[in-house]
Each structure stands twice: as C-alpha cells, then as structure tokens.
Amino acid sequence: MALTSPTGMARFQRRRRIAMACAIFLILGALLTVRSAWTDNWTHESIEDFGIGVIVLTILGRMWCTLYIGGRKSAEIVRLGPYSMSRNPLYVFSSLGAFGIGMMVGSLTVAFMLAVLCSIAFHFVIQAEEGYLDNVFGETYLVYKHEVPRFFPNLKLYREADVLSVKSSILYKTLFDGLVFFIPYPLLEFVAYLQSVNILPVLFRFY
Incomplete structure (x- = not known):
C-alpha cells in the first residue's frame, strides 16, 4: 500500500488509529477470561508492579520521541x-507499552503475546508509511533505511542533538495520549475481583 500524498497519509493515520482502538478493545475483551x-501472590504482584514501571517507561519514551519528531x-x-x-x-515504545499491559495481568506469557x-500490527503500518x-x-530516505534499523534499536548508532525545538502542545498531547496505557490497570484489577468471586469465568491461565 503506497501513500503518495499528505492527504492520503492523514487518511491512513486516521484509519490506523481507529483500527488500533478496535484492536485494544478486542484484546481487553479477551483478557476478561484470562x-x-x-x-503465590508475591510473584503475581511483582509482575504487575514491574508492568506499571514499563508503562511509565513507555510514556517517557514516547515523549522523548516527540521532542525530536514533534510536528516534523x-x-x-x-x-x-x-x-x-x-x-x-x-x-517500539508502544509495543513496550503492550508488554506492560500484559504484565498487569500478572503473566509474562500474556505480556509477550501482546507485545x-x-x-506485527505495526509492521503493516510501517510498510505503508515507508511507501509515503x-x-x-527519495534518496534521503533510502540512505536512512539502509543505515538505521526499521524497528529494533541499534544502540551503537545513537547520536544526540545539541538543541531541540518542539511545540509544547504536541508534547502535552503525547503525554495525555500515553496516559491511556494506564487505563487497563483499574479495569484488570476489577476483572480479577470479578473472577475471584466467580462472576467472570477464567478460561485461560498463563505464567
């Protein structure tokens, strides 16, 4: 799928957000039975707590990206x-956020599955964006593609900027968007309670 205009790109981004929102609701629905x-409660709670830390890292990472890419x-x-x-x-950070959401269930298996x-979903999004x-x-992007990995970071390539310029409104929007990653936590805690009193069935158990 090649996107050749800013209008086409904007339309694709809107559809991507809708598709991702639908996927999130489907995943949360599936987690009702997991x-x-x-x-032992200690292991379960430790995984959940670590998942919260991963979500914080996700939000900070997305804001870090916005400092460089915001509006550009x-x-x-x-x-x-x-x-x-x-x-x-x-x-990459959004996938890390999915991993953190999975950990909020108290399961490393679910965390890896969600990540x-x-x-995989982002793979198709990236392919479409690369066409645009x-x-x-042109050649500028081809050189960038050749030198920098598509997804998994290569830490050896890191280069810093001396000065950064970013629109504060975009940075704040990224922060508030990132807070969405915390929404599953109270929901999953409530689900765990409903499961403990046998209101919701537990169909799958994962370590």
Missing part, C-alpha cells in the same frame, strides 16, 4: 535521538 497461573514527521527525515537508533521508535501482536516516505524524500 488470569495469572502464579499461585512528514516534513523532514529526523536522524537524531531515538531516531538515530530506530526508524520507528514510537512504535508480539502489537509489533520513499515517494516524498
């Missing part, structure tokens, strides 16, 4: 900060 298989995503090729190590660090599913960037930036 419970941690760990029998379709205007220029940014090759500094997180974008010097990965061409799609926002999606993998999220990464190829058409807009």
